[in-house]
Amino acid sequence: DTEVTQTPKHLVMGMTNKKSLKCEQHMGHRAMYWYKQKAKKPPELMFVYSYEKLSINESVPSRFSPECPNSSLLNLHLHALQPEDSALYLCASSQGETSGGGDTQYFGPGTRLTVL
Amino acid sequence: GQNIDQPTEMTATEGAIVQINCTYQTSGFNGLFWYQQHAGEAPTFLSYNVLDGLEEKGRFSSFLSRSKGYSYLLLKELQMKDSASYLCAVMAPMTTDSWGKLQFGAGTQVVVTP
Numbered sequence: 001d002t003e004v005t006q007t008p009k010h011l012v013m014g015m016t017n018k019k020s021l022k023c024e025q026h027m028g029h030r031a032m033y034w035y036k037q038k039a040k041k042p043p044e045l046m047f048v049y050s051y052e053k054l055s056i057n058e059s060v061p062s063r064f065s066p067e068c069p070n071s072s073l074l075n076l077h078l079h080a081l082q083p084e085d086s087a088l089y090l091c092a093s094s095q096g097e098t099s100g101g102g103d104t105q106y107f108g109p110g111t112r113l114t115v116l
Numbered sequence: 117g118q119n120i121d122q123p124t125e126m127t128a129t130e131g132a133i134v135q136i137n138c139t140y141q142t143s144g145f146n147g148l149f150w151y152q153q154h155a156g157e158a159p160t161f162l163s164y165n166v167l168d169g170l171e172e173k174g175r176f177s178s179f180l181s182r183s184k185g186y187s188y189l190l191l192k193e194l195q196m197k198d199s200a201s202y203l204c205a206v207m208a209p210m211t212t213d214s215w216g217k218l219q220f221g222a223g224t225q226v227v228v229t230p
Contacts, residue, residue: 031216033216041222042203042221043220045217048217056216090158094216102147102149102164102207103207104149104161105149105218108158109158110158112156
């Protein structure tokens, strides 16, 4: 089973709203990731959590706030977003350690976010 | 940093073979991944290469030459459902501040025609 789930599938919010994106995996993976993807562009890494600790923040604006409540869950809290933040937000997970097969990242279906 | 190049678009007919090339320039390397992404959907894992040579998985094969900074993805017996974007991605070395960093190329849109 390589399933990563994300909710909601679609989200429309105003610039003054506060909302959260949720991601869940039950593969026992110890690394989880947030990516942002604009149309016809590749995914861009935002945050990496390793063993429930934030290990990489790719200089993401503070209006995006990640949280990892436990090893299966990853949240992305959104506040005071701008219209240019509209994108597909992808969550991914991986085993968290290298093996003969590499530390493959498995992606969830994404949340399509529109900021008005 | 990493510089990853792949063609923007390729067109091929059903049943044919298509080869998608990817070149990379990097200060470190810990493997190369290929993902398939249909429009509006998540990337799905296709293959991983860390040693030189060819890895075959059914209709898909991937090749790596580390000395040349070059990989290709070979799609055989093309089907209409193979129309998608194919992303080449390089994994950064496993250091404290780069662990888990997967940098993607811009993607190659493959269009399969009847």
